[in-house]
Amino acid sequence: MHETQHLNAPKSVPIVRAGFTLVEMLVAMTVTLLMMAALARAFAYVGTQIQESRADTQLATSLRDITTKLQDDLGQCTVELKPNTGLEEDQNGYFLYYEGPVTDATSSLFRADNSSGTLQLNDARYGDFDDYIAFTAVAKGSQWFRGKVPRYILNQKSAEVAGVPYAAANFAGDPFDAVTITSKYAEIIYFASPEYAIGSVPANPAYLDVDGDTDFGSGAATENGLPDRIKIHRRVLLIRPDLNLNTGVYANYGGVLPKNSKTLASGGTHHFMQADDWPNANAVTPTITGNANAADGWLYGMAGVHQQCDLSVRRILNDDGLPISGGFVAANSLADLSQPHNRFAHVRVPGNLLIGGSNPYPTSMPVLALGGPATILSAVTSDSTRLAPGNTPTTSTIVTPNWLSGFIRPEFVLGNDLSHINDPNDPWGLQRIGEDLVTNNVLGFDVQIFDPGAALFSDNPADATSAVIQETVGPGDAGYRNAVQAWLNNGVVSKREKGAFVDLAYPILAGGAMRGWQPRRLDRRSSSDFTFTDSNNKMAGVVVSPFSGIRAVTADPRTAYQDALLRSGRMATSGQNVVLFQPAFDTYTSAYEKDGFYQGVVNPNSRGSLWTPPVFAVNNNLTVDRGANGLDDDLQFGVDDFNERETLAPFLNQAEAVRVTVRLENPSLRFVRQASVDYRGK
Numbered sequence: 001m002h003e004t005q006h007l008n009a010p011k012s013v014p015i016v017r018a019g020f021t022l023v024e025m026l027v028a029m030t031v032t033l034l035m036m037a038a039l040a041r042a043f044a045y046v047g048t049q050i051q052e053s054r055a056d057t058q059l060a061t062s063l064r065d066i067t068t069k070l071q072d073d074l075g076q077c078t079v080e081l082k083p084n085t086g087l088e089e090d091q092n093g094y095f096l097y098y099e100g101p102v103t104d105a106t107s108s109l110f111r112a113d114n115s116s117g118t119l120q121l122n123d124a125r126y127g128d129f130d131d132y133i134a135f136t137a138v139a140k141g142s143q144w145f146r147g148k149v150p151r152y153i154l155n156q157k158s159a160e161v162a163g164v165p166y167a168a169a170n171f172a173g174d175p176f177d178a179v180t181i182t183s184k185y186a187e188i189i190y191f192a193s194p195e196y197a198i199g200s201v202p203a204n205p206a207y208l209d210v211d212g213d214t215d216f217g218s219g220a221a222t223e224n225g226l227p228d229r230i231k232i233h234r235r236v237l238l239i240r241p242d243l244n245l246n247t248g249v250y251a252n253y254g255g256v257l258p259k260n261s262k263t264l265a266s267g268g269t270h271h272f273m274q275a276d277d278w279p280n281a282n283a284v285t286p287t288i289t290g291n292a293n294a295a296d297g298w299l300y301g302m303a304g305v306h307q308q309c310d311l312s313v314r315r316i317l318n319d320d321g322l323p324i325s326g327g328f329v330a331a332n333s334l335a336d337l338s339q340p341h342n343r344f345a346h347v348r349v350p351g352n353l354l355i356g357g358s359n360p361y362p363t364s365m366p367v368l369a370l371g372g373p374a375t376i377l378s379a380v381t382s383d384s385t386r387l388a389p390g391n392t393p394t395t396s397t398i399v400t401p402n403w404l405s406g407f408i409r410p411e412f413v414l415g416n417d418l419s420h421i422n423d424p425n426d427p428w429g430l431q432r433i434g435e436d437l438v439t440n441n442v443l444g445f446d447v448q449i450f451d452p453g454a455a456l457f458s459d460n461p462a463d464a465t466s467a468v469i470q471e472t473v474g475p476g477d478a479g480y481r482n483a484v485q486a487w488l489n490n491g492v493v494s495k496r497e498k499g500a501f502v503d504l505a506y507p508i509l510a511g512g513a514m515r516g517w518q519p520r521r522l523d524r525r526s527s528s529d530f531t532f533t534d535s536n537n538k539m540a541g542v543v544v545s546p547f548s549g550i551r552a553v554t555a556d557p558r559t560a561y562q563d564a565l566l567r568s569g570r571m572a573t574s575g576q577n578v579v580l581f582q583p584a585f586d587t588y589t590s591a592y593e594k595d596g597f598y599q600g601v602v603n604p605n606s607r608g609s610l611w612t613p614p615v616f617a618v619n620n621n622l623t624v625d626r627g628a629n630g631l632d633d634d635l636q637f638g639v640d641d642f643n644e645r646e647t648l649a650p651f652l653n654q655a656e657a658v659r660v661t662v663r664l665e666n667p668s669l670r671f672v673r674q675a676s677v678d679y680r681g682k
Contacts (some may be wrong), residue, residue: 020454041553044523055666056673062115062439063675065230066662069438074660074679075190076137081658081681084588086642087628090338091587093136093185094584097658098584099449101388101405102374104446105478105509109523110379110387113223119252119525126670127444127663128224129505130374130407130510134189136239136337144182147238150272150428151177156258159245166258176272178427183238187312187355189344190234190438192445193416194227202296205371205608225376227582232662233413237312237344241333253316254452256328257582261299266439270427272308272343272427273517275315275327276301280407298347300367303411305329306344308428314342318610320613321363321597338589344413349404349609355606362602362610365647367582371406377510379524387521397560398508398516401581437545443672444663448476449585452654453545454506457483472496474504476675480513481530484542488534495541501659504651505549505583507542507566517543531549546653549583551630568650569599573647580608589647594627606679609647656680 020028024238078093105124111627112119139145149498152168152175159166168175194207207227244255262270271277305313308426312332315323329666336342347369350360377388377400391402411417456478458472473483473493486493507514517539519529532539543550554560557571557578567569592599598617600609617624627645663674 001425002639006342008252010303014419017519020095020538033058052669052671055669055671058672059666059671060542062664063662063673066439067501067677069234070660070662071677072189073190073333073677074135074677077682078136078138078185078458078678079587079682081585081587081655081679082584083654084338084590084654085649085652086578087590087593090335090589090591092334092338093187094340094343094587095135096133096340096343096584097370097504098132098582100128100132100370100374100407100449100509101377101400101512102128102130102565103503103509103512104128104444104476105377105513106374106481107226108478109513110511111226112296112523112525114525117521120583123211123224123226124494124671125663125665126445127661127674129192129227129230129442129444130445131445131447132189132191132408133447133660134187134660136334137186137188139184141188145236146180146182147188148310149187149311150260151175151179152183153273153309154179155241155260156245160245160247170416175260176428181238181240183240185239187237187239187344188230188234189237190232190264190445191315192230192232192442193407193410193413194231195229196410196416201410202300206375207407207596209375217423224373225372225379229440230445231440232445233345233436234438235306235309235414235436238305238310238334239312239334239337240285240652241331242342243311243331253328253330256316256333257311257313259326259328271327272428273305273313273329274319275305275323275329275663277304277327279613298350301327302329302345302347302412302419303409305410307414308430311335312344314418314455317323320393320615321611322360322366322613335448337588339591340586340589345408349580351610351655354572354579354610355603361616362612363573364580365599365609365611367570367580368584369409369412370404370582371409373401373405373510374407381521381524381526383520383527387515387524389515389518389520392581393574393579395557395576396578397520397555397557398510398518399438399576399578399581400510404580406581437664439664441667442663443665444661446661446663448501449547449657449662450659451475451502451506451545451547452656453548454500454502455484455494455542455545456500457487457493458496458497473616474500475502475513476500477513478513478523479513481520484514484539485530486538487542488538489533501657504547504585507548507550511541514543547585547651547655549651562651563609564648565650567600567609567648569609569611570649570650572610573606574603575605583650585651585655586649588647590628592647593645594625596624598622598624 017455021596079091080093103128108121110295111123151173155171156166196205196207200206209223245258246255250256257273259274260272264270313329314332316330317327318324332342340346346366348363349360352358352360354364379387387397388400392399415430436620454475456474473479483493487495508516517532519531522530539553549562549565550559551562558573570582570584598612602610657678657680659676659678661674661676665672
């Protein structure tokens with residue numbers, strides 16, 4: 001019997017792997033990369049949010065600092081927002097707001113583009129940037145205003161008080177060292193200014209535009225007519241008439257700041273406290289531009305003095321109203337500053353430049369020393385039609401002023417007086433750059449005034465008294481011209497006269513939404529004129545208001561504009577041609593009614609007050625100061641009535657409030673913020 005033997009089956013042995021398979025490795029790497037990408041995006045998002053938050057915070061902080069300072073300064077203003085309307089005593093000091101032709105609507109209307117098939121407003125971030133505000137202020141409590149003067153001014157006053165001759169060797173320090181002084185009172189000025197192409201100053205200041213191309217209209221694709229970089233400046237000019245000298249050679253001038261001369265290493269001489277001290281192209285004294293001309297002294301002849309001190313100063317005039325020889329200047333008092341010709345950057349345009357001829361007299365009344373208008377106002381449509389009104393001089397009622405209507409002349413910006421001495425060791429020259437700087441990256445510096453008669457339009461026609469307004473268009477909005485026409489046609493809008501903050505002279509500004517009542521291209525896309533249809537003669541109800549500057553809808557500027565604006569000299573015509581237009585709210589003065597000069601209309605066919613010397617008045621049988629001579633010269637309304645006055649404040653209504661809006665941009669992130677300050681007077 002055979003025995004069968006069965007072998008046991010081998011046991012399974014587990015296999016231990018020492019690594020990952022290729023597939024597992026690829027999956028793991030993919031997951032890791034996805035996680036890293038997600039983390040990178042998360043960190044990038046967080047980083048961007050932090051960067052944007054920081055930029056937004058910086059903009060908000062800058063705006064808060066600016067508006068706080070502006071609010072504090074306005075709160076110290078020495079005068080009420082009430083123009084002098086009679087022969088009453090002037091207020092101590094002044095308040096002035098000038099409105100430039102650019103408005104908040106300009107960049108939208110003049111740069112509108114639909115070349116891509118859709119409306120593009122790429123430059124609409126720009127606001128109104130060519131306004132100006134200035135006023136006198138008194139420091140509150142224990143606060144003081146501070147500024148710098150050359151040491152020798154204090155030393156010479158000390159010598160005069162001591163009754164001894166001045167000798168620089170008797171005083172410590174360099175006579176031209178900058179010394180800080182204080183004052184309770186000051187003249188404060190806020191204005192915006194762009195960066196200029198150096199070669200354009202002083203003959204024809206042109207600001208940098210995008211790629212540095214300053215030739216607006218050349219067709220350059222990158223050119224938009226808007227300044228690349230705008231800054232806001234603040235000058236604080238101390239009111240210290242006690243520093244004037246009144247003895248010796250200065251006794252006949254009623255108080256004068258002492259002049260002095262500094263010899264430069266080049267061998268030239270740098271004069272201090274002397275107006276119209278101009279080197280010319282052939283002078284030994286070097287300048288930055290090399291082409292300053294004494295003939296332009298009327299426009300920026302005081303700029304050098306304003307670089308050399310932080311005092312409120314004025315030219316001294318002789319008996320015929322011309323500056324006395326020698327270029328003497330004096331420190332202002334509050335009373336002096338009520339008169340416009342004594343203020344910062346104020347000039348009188350020579351007659352030969354204003355109305356023609358060869359005689360510098362009569363001159364204009366005091367106006368701001370401004371450059372030409374912003375080049376955005378030269379914008380045209382595709383068929384080369386101007387969007388802005390025609391350039392002056394023209395008989396058109398509404399005009400684009402071709403001069404004295406832009407930014408403050410660059411010579412008045414600290415450290416930017418490129419027409420004077422270029423001395424690297426001069427603490428009163430280039431070394432002052434930035435001392436008056438408030439902020440940069442500015443898109444708007446817009447000053448407005450509350451006009452109780454400004455018309456607003458709403459698309460809620462059912463009930464014109466309803467408090468619920470679906471959409472309202474005001475004088476500052478780009479669609480205002482359309483809204484006005486819709487109302488004139490008894491269309492789908494209702495007129496609401498509840499008042500609004502407006503740009504001074506808003507219906508007639510060259511860069512405004514209205515730009516007058518004449519046919520006008522609506523915006524840069526337009527191929528035909530937008531013409532008003534006013535069959536019921538209702539236009540006057542839109543354009544006539546306390547601060548519009550208009551009194552009648554006519555085709556003649558001599559009758560269309562408010563009489564006060566013309567009599568102030570802020571607007572002038574030669575015949576029917578508008579030759580000067582600088583609308584401003586000014587507390588003004590009654591001094592011109594009793595100063596011995598004739599300041600009125602010199603040609604019966606023209607309008608606008610001009611300043612004439614006494615001999616001119618005598619030769620032309622003009623009655624001087626008849627508004628304060630105690631006689632009823634016009635035989636109506638009694639002695640020294642309103643119509644007998646030679647001059648008036650440009651706008652006669654008291655201002656309820658003034659608003660200043662500052663708009664800033666972060667240029668790297670294109671963030672834009674703005675803030676406003678409302679000032680309602682003392």
